[in-house]
Amino acid sequence: MQQTANAPKIGSKSIGVADRDTPLLRNYWYVAAFSDEITREPMRRTILEEDIVFYRKEDGTPVAAQNRCPHRSFPLHTGTVKGDRLVCGYHGMEFNADGSCAHVPALNAAPRAIRLDTYPLEEDGPLLWIWMGDPxxxxxxxxxxxxxxxxxxxxxxxxxxxMKANYLGLHENLMDLTHFPFLHGKWNIARPEHAAAPAKIEEEGDVIRQSETHDDVDMPPAIVEAAGMKGPFNREAHHLVQMPGMHQGMQVTVDSSDPPKRDVQHIIHIMTPETRTSTHYLWAMARNNAIDDAELSAQIQVVGDGAFTEDKVALEDIEELVARDRRPGFREKIIKTDEGGIRVLRLFARLAEREQAAEPEAREAVAAE
Amino acid sequence: MQQTANAPKIGSKSIGVADRDTPLLRNYWYVAAFSDEITREPMRRTILEEDIVFYRKEDGTPVAAQNRCPHRSFPLHTGTVKGDRLVCGYHGMEFNADGSCAHVPALNAAPRAIRLDTYPLEEDGPLLWIWMGDPxxxxxxxxxxxxxxxxxxxxxxxxxxxMKANYLGLHENLMDLTHFPFLHGKWNIARPEHAAAPAKIEEEGDVIRQSETHDDVDMPPAIVEAAGMKGPFNREAHHLVQMPGMHQGMQVTVDSSDPPKRDVQHIIHIMTPETRTSTHYLWAMARNNAIDDAELSAQIQVVGDGAFTEDKVALEDIEELVARDRRPGFREKIIKTDEGGIRVLRLFARLAEREQAAEPEAREAVAAE
Amino acid sequence: MQQTANAPKIGSKSIGVADRDTPLLRNYWYVAAFSDEITREPMRRTILEEDIVFYRKEDGTPVAAQNRCPHRSFPLHTGTVKGDRLVCGYHGMEFNADGSCAHVPALNAAPRAIRLDTYPLEEDGPLLWIWMGDPxxxxxxxxxxxxxxxxxxxxxxxxxxxMKANYLGLHENLMDLTHFPFLHGKWNIARPEHAAAPAKIEEEGDVIRQSETHDDVDMPPAIVEAAGMKGPFNREAHHLVQMPGMHQGMQVTVDSSDPPKRDVQHIIHIMTPETRTSTHYLWAMARNNAIDDAELSAQIQVVGDGAFTEDKVALEDIEELVARDRRPGFREKIIKTDEGGIRVLRLFARLAEREQAAEPEAREAVAAE
Known part of the structure; x- marks a missing residue:
């Protein structure tokens, strides 16, 4: 377990930090979709550069399979679901939910050699998790x-x-509250002086935790009003990164009422890489107070949609610039407050190295088959 | 001459089968355009990755030449036709129909060193054939x-x-009637059980023939009515592939009238590669009965436009998926009914090897010039 | 100093001539923008593949800096100008006009290691020059x-x-008046026979001059009328190329009045490469007669916008064709009247070689830093 050094230091991003060229991490669970996106109609989503089709069986169980007919590469999401089977729209091949072939009309048979890769799924309330490693x-x-x-x-x-941007930039963005008063200035959630608030960082194994405190902050007025709270506020922010596809935020806000009201929110950011330069960005904000207050929910929705779109646009602008600007020898600078984000990038670089080291074995297995 | 083995077998596409990486075949005649596309106005079409300009001489003879002024690469189709000459819109260079220079205004001369490559053409009714090999x-x-x-x-x-897709997929599609009841389900031309109809394949030299019989099939009602036939029908389908740019289909349909009516149709599919991932797809359906029946022609047009657009869309969907899906180690599976298509792909792979083997000689000739 | 040989000769573009693959020339002044494009609002322009942000200080001095925050590559043109400082929209980093850091909110400091590359600028009336070499x-x-x-x-x-085209084609276009009667036929500025007018070319050091005379020419009627001149005209055209980003044209026109009126115009073409296949094309036409005549200015504007757009479209058509046409072994032909343009291309090839030869030293300097 390590603490952030307090000495200011300016460095450059260098070797050992994950970037656009780092192989995407496979042996993890990612959120493939919100559960309500998956229905009896097949739905396509590309994750880690693999095209995947999702649908539900008659009993509601979700299914994820390669969206590519093994016969002639036809996209299966344009086909139909018949009972629990996925039917290809080109030659009518039928596949069971476990990926095995159920029927090939042209053969009037179901050969074992024809099958779909399927993906382990876990449904967790609104989240549909997918395992992208060895199925x-x-x-x-x-x-x-x-x-x-x-x-x-x-x-x-x-x-x-x-989001047309690499997912790592979103991780960096989320470990860093110093952009609040600037990129999210219009939401009133921090003032420029809060940018210098020190962060406490803990790293243990492959888990990174960070927290910081913002005292005497404002909040978006519509939320304050809907929540029946009274400013100014003290805010503790907690961050937890333990897998490549999620940033688990938690925010504890104490208001100026007498006695003070305490609000706890989970702020969950889901970044599921589509490619090395595009990401499915999903988010949720959960609270355990006034849970039936529809007006409060509506105001939180407005702020979430608004502020997280600012992050998305910023990261897309960066992605576009990086492709456009051929400035020789450019390397991004690191400042003290980047410590948390940089640790995440170092962690992911290590995880990628570990996966690549294990890869030869996997490749041999494929070759032997 | 070989017959299809009857034993079902599942294999994978592998070496020896033409695919997107196979060099396009040059020493063949392709249909460049329908004749009525070529007029006195210059028209551009890219074939086998060469940009070509077409026009007609005053006497109606069609001309095909490189659509690239030898002087400064200006596209000649944006210029004009003056008498039998093609005039570049940039510096006014004039070219005769044989590609020789007729006039360079800036030189007031017609140097022999400035000339256009031209392409041998043959007009055959509505088809304008172009020779893409050594002119x-x-x-x-x-x-x-x-x-x-x-x-x-x-x-x-x-x-x-x-069609934004490689041309080989169309060849495979056409040797395979097993997709009729699925991709073309709405046209009523086969039921799922017809997918298993066995095909007879003959291969002799560089020519591949295939045929199959579908008994007790329906036909699109509007065509049945316009043709004055009576279902159900027995149908023989014949396929002939003897060059990379055409699939010659023939269909013999016998109805349930007493005495039975017999209908013969040529169904010609023309696939002229633009690039390795795009194709000019032209088609024609010819009949020798009721040839003056405009209503029958109109109904055939509806079915042709409709059904062949389904093929085009399917092949474009596949092309898009192949570019998107980076699934490691994927290789398409082959089933018994793919035999005809696979033979075509093997034939084209052999033809490409033959052309590449002859290539060094051609390159030396260019170098010597 | 050399004169054009009079013997007609037809050659091919070959080694020694700058083309799309030639590295862009850095150690020169380019026109970055018209001065009135630069305001207190930050403006982005990519030049020689470097993304640059422009703005004016409070005293009106123009500033050009890398449009990429050194911290997280955020495009600075989406930020704001505060006094003389450029403020990044992501984390609020502030930069002085000399590129030094003025303030990092998260550090409450201004580290020397964080800074922007800036570009030397010179304002020259409507032209804002930028130095793209070592700042x-x-x-x-x-x-x-x-x-x-x-x-x-x-x-x-x-x-x-x-202009979506390489800048060299515009240089060639401008050294060559032989395209006037064809590409610019509708403006009535030369007849086909003028294409053969001989050019006089002088080359001294890295400076190329060319001139030619067109006797008995017409001019666009609206300009003739607005200028109160009388056709036909004799015209001397002068060309001067002494840097990669500008073609300095001058035109002396003598009319048929008694006594003859003499009109002198500077026709300045500015080609600032964005990438190897795109160019910022700016132009100006200056006269020293009837300088207050707004109607004459308006007519010149119409002809300039119209005729130079014809060049732009032609060069874009060529760029598109070059990417499309994979004709093996194609090489553009050179004719006598291309001599001036070819000399420019040879000059730029030499300049690029010189810069590349000096490059290792520059790279060592970067590495040592």
Whole structure:
């Protein structure tokens, strides 16, 4: 366990930090979609550069399979679901939910050699988790179920966006509250002096935790009013990164009422890489107070959609610039407050190295088959 | 001459089968355009990755030349035709129909060193054939004139589409009637059980023939009515592939009238590669009965436009998926009914090898010049 | 100093001639923008593949800096200008006009290690020049101030376009009046026989001059009328190329009045490469007669916008064709009247070789830093 050094230091991003060229991490659970996106109609989503089709069986169980007919590469999401089977729209091949072939009309048979890769799924309230590693060996110890999203004591709002940017920039963005008063200036959630608030960082194994305190802050007026709270506020922010596809935020806000009201929110950011330069960005904010207050939910939705879109646009602007600007020798600078984000990037670089080191074995297995 | 083995077998596409990486075949005649596309106005079409300009001389003879002024690469199709000459819109250079320079205004001369490559053409009714090999050595033995398109005993309808997909997928599609009840389900031309109809395949030299029989099939009602036939029908389908740019289909349909009516149709599919991932797709359907029946022609046009657009869309969807899905180690599976298509792909792989083997000689010739 | 050989000769473009693959030339002044484009609002423009932000200080001095925050690559043009400082919209980092850091909110400090590259600028009437070489060593001997654009004795009109084409084609276009009667046929500025007018070319050091005479020419009627001149005209055209980003044209026109009227115009073409296949094309036409005649200015504007757009479209058509046409072994032909343009291309090839030869030293300097 390490603490951030207090000495200011300016460095450059260098070797050992994950970036656009780092292989995407496979042996993890990612949120593939919100559960309500998956219906009896097949739905396509590309994750880690693999095209995947999702649908539900008659009993409601979700299915994820390669969205590519093994016969002639036809996209299966344009086909139909018949009972629990997925039917290809080109030659009518039928596949069971476990990926095995159920029927090839042209053969009037169901050959074992024709099958779809399927993906282990876990449904967790509104979240549909997908295991992107070896489908035979999903590691359930790496699955982090979210209590807030199934417990009756919590209410949540959620949203999603398609982001034409690498997912790592979003991780950096989220470990860093110093951009609040600037990129999110219009929401009134921090003033410039809060940018210098020190962060406490803890790293243990492959888990990174960070927290910081913002005293005497404002909040978006519509939320303050809907929540019946009274400014100014003291805010503790907690961050937890334990897998490549999620940033688990928690925010504890204490108001100036007498006695003070205390508000706890989970702020969950989901970044599921589509490619190295595009990301499915989903988010949820959950609270355990005034959970039936529809007006409060509506105001939180407005702020979430608004502020997280600012992050998305910023990260897309960066992605576009990086492709455009051929400035020789440019390397981004690191400042003290980047410590948390940089640790995340270092962690992911280590995880990628570990996966690549294990890869030859996997490749041999494929070759032997 | 070989017959299809009857034993079902599942294999994978592998070496020896033409695919997107196979060099396009040059020493063949392709249909460049329908004749009525070529007028006195210059028209551009890219074929086998060469940009070509087409126009007609005053006497109506079609001309095909490189669409690139040898002087400064200006596209000649934006210029004008003056008499039989093509005039570049940039510096006014004039070229004769044989590609020789007729006039360079800036020199007031017509230097021999400035000339256009031209392409041997053959007009065959509605088809304008172009030789894409060495222009000095067009091989007329490889030109397959189509009797149906010039004989007064035949009537035809035709159509064309631009397809953002490699041309080989269309060849596979056409050797395979097993997709009829699925991709073309709405046209009523086969039921799922017909997918298993066995095909007879013959291969002799560089020519592949295939045929199959569908008994007790329906036909699109509007066509049945316009043709004055009576279902159900027995149908023989014949396929002939003897060059990379055409699939010659023929269909013999016998109805349930007493005595039975017999209908013969040529169904010609033209796939002229633009690039390795885009194709000019032209088609024609010719019949020798009721050739003056405009209503029947109109109904055939509807079915042709509709059904062949389904093929085009399917092949474009596949092309998009192949570019998107980076699934490691994926290789398409082959089933028994793919035999005909696979033979075509093997044939084209052999033809490409043959051309590449002859290439060094051609390159030396260019270098010597 | 060399004269054009009179013997007609047809050659091919070959080694020694700059083309799309030639590295862009850095150690020169380019026109970054028209001065009135630069305001207190930050403006982005990519030049030589570097993304640059422009704004004005409170005293009006223009500033050019890398449009990429050194911290997280955020595009600075989306930020704000505060006093003389540029403020990043992501984390609020502030930069002085000299590129040094003025304030990092998260550090409450201004570290020296965080800074922007800035670009030497020179404002010259409507032209904002930028030095794209080593910012520490702008070579003012290479800056060619334009008298016509600051002298009260001259009036000018100007225009600008974004051109999706390499800048070299525009240089070739401008050394060559032989395209006037064809590409610009509708403006009545030359007849086909003028294409053969011989050019006089002088080359001295890195400077190329060319001139030619067109006797008995017409002019666009609206300009003739507005200028109160009388056709036919004799025209001397002068060309001067002494840097990669500008073609300095001058045109002396003598009319058929008694006594003859003599009109002198500077026709300045500015080609600032964005990338190897895109160019910022700016132009100006300056005259020293009837300088207060708004109607004459308006007519010149119409002709400039119209005719130079014809060049832009032609060069974009060529760029598109070059990417499309994979004709093997194609090489553009050179004719006698291309001599001037080819000399420019040879000059730029030599300049690029010189810069590349000096490059290792520059790279060592970067590495040592």
């Amino acid at each position: 035979a060996k999903p590691d359930y110890s790496r699955l982090v179920r979210q209590e807030w999203c199934t417990s009756p004591e919590w209410a949540y709002v959620k949203g999603q966006m398609y | 000095a050595k067009p091989d007329y033995s490889r030109l397959v004139r189509q009797e149906w398109c010039t004989s007064p005993e035949w009537a035809y309808v035709k159509g064309q589409m631009y | 520490a060593k702008p070579d003012y001997s290479r800056l060619v101030r334009q008298e016509w654009c600051t002298s009260p004795e001259w009036a000018y009109v100007k225009g600008q376009m974004y």
